[in-house]
Amino acid sequence: MKTIGIGVLGCGNISDIYLSNLTSFFPYVTVEAVCDLDETKARAQAEKYGIGKVLTLEEMLADESIRIVLNLTTPKSHYPLTKRCLEAGKNVHTEKPLALNYRDAAELCSIAEEKGLLLGCAPDTFFGASWQTAREVIDRGDIGRVISGEAFFLNSGAEDWHPSPAFYYEKGGGPVFDMGPYNLHNLFNLLGPADGLFGMHTKGREERLITSQPLCGTKIPVEVPTHVSGLIHFASGAVISIIESFDAVMTSLPHIELHGTEGSLLLPDPNYFGGDVLLCKKGDTQWKPVSIGHPYGSNQRGAGVCDMAKCLLFGGTPRASGRMAAHAVEVMESLHLSWDEKRFVSLQSTFSQPAPLQGEL
Ligand SMILES: NC(=O)c1ccc[n+]([C@@H]2O[C@H](COP(=O)([O-])OP(=O)(O)OC[C@H]3O[C@@H](n4cnc5c(N)ncnc54)[C@H](O)[C@@H]3O)[C@@H](O)[C@H]2O)c1
Structure with a gap:
């Protein structure tokens, strides 16, 4: 099956459930690399989930195998890091909130739209x-x-x-x-x-x-x-x-x-x-x-990323869209x-x- 490469940015508390689901449960995605300011955290997650590369942000942005950056950093880093990733040509799915104010959130949506990139944001529990x-x-x-x-x-x-x-x-x-x-x-x-x-x-x-x-x-x-x-x-x-x-x-x-x-x-x-x-x-x-009468009844965080990967492969708009998160x-x-x-x-x-x-x- 054709898959989309994911780079995970931020290897803290919530990264476990994402890494667990994205490396074993969801189709259409391959976690190519992890990155954290604290390299020991990134190394530990890479080892635990069998991920081949531990990269710096610059390396992640330059890595052509990565089409989606999954931003799992803390809220005040969401806007600057998502902006940087979009400007480097990556699609981004970020943890919530998309930004700390509407002006910044709307700017991220505009950048993504102008560049023809996809922007998505947690939570994705509504896929449940x-x-x-x-x-x-x-x-x-x-x-x-x-x-x-x-x-x-x-x-x-x-x-x-x-x-x-x-x-x-x-x-x-x-x-x-x-x-x-x-x-x-x-x-x-x-x-x-x-x-x-x-x-x-x-x-x-x-x-x-x-x-x-x-x-x-x-x-x-x-x-x-x-x-x-x-x-x-x-x-x-x-x-x-x-x-x-x-x-x-x-x-x-x-x-x-x-x-x-x-x-x-x-x-x-x-x-x-x-x-x-x-x-x-x-x-x-x-x-x-x-x-x-639907699938996904337990902690399937990462569904929104998989949905975005499917959109990159087959077309469509991610359900956990940047515009909904900006709203x-x-x-x-x-x-x-x-x-x-x-x-x-x-x-x-x-x-x-x-x-x-x-x-x-
Ligand atoms: N912990 C939860 O149960 C939970 C649940 C749902 C959503 N979230 C959301 O997930 C996000 C992360 O939460 P967490 O609990 O994992 O936080 P955390 O503090 O445990 O982890 C954040 C990680 O991001 C890294 N980081 C910060 N800035 C960075 C940068 N510039 N480059 C690379 N790495 C950087 C930190 O070193 C840290 O390892 C938050 O937005 C939070 O709201 C958390």
């Missing part, structure tokens, strides 16, 4: 079995026209589990830029683009104490709001309430609920590919499980801006709703 099933339920009209919904992500932060959690509290981190993309990409897959919003935010603490290893006992400054609430109006007419928070000790809120003229849908955690999809039709009094960045930035400027924000950007997945990639 539950999310494709939910899309089918909505497209079939089972809940009618979607009127409203809720999308909630609340926890107490990352300093008790991530080995180097400082980036979660730097500009570009915070609950909206970290977890918002999961809610937003999944909502965008189901409902299409948004067109305006109100936001409000606050910060629980000015400092966080790391309790995970190896930095246990280190204090980190909090540069960003850590609790953000918003009301997002979608172009379809749906109004969605959203909360993204690192300031909740515990929660019993659902992940995502959608309410339509003919029924309600209760959806699983958008950080995952699988989970229960529950439907309550008008006239019923209880949730009923929807049978999951997510505009929404996330605007949730903050709305409260900073005490106003409703009309959104400028839009995107084409990703095509439903037909079977396996």
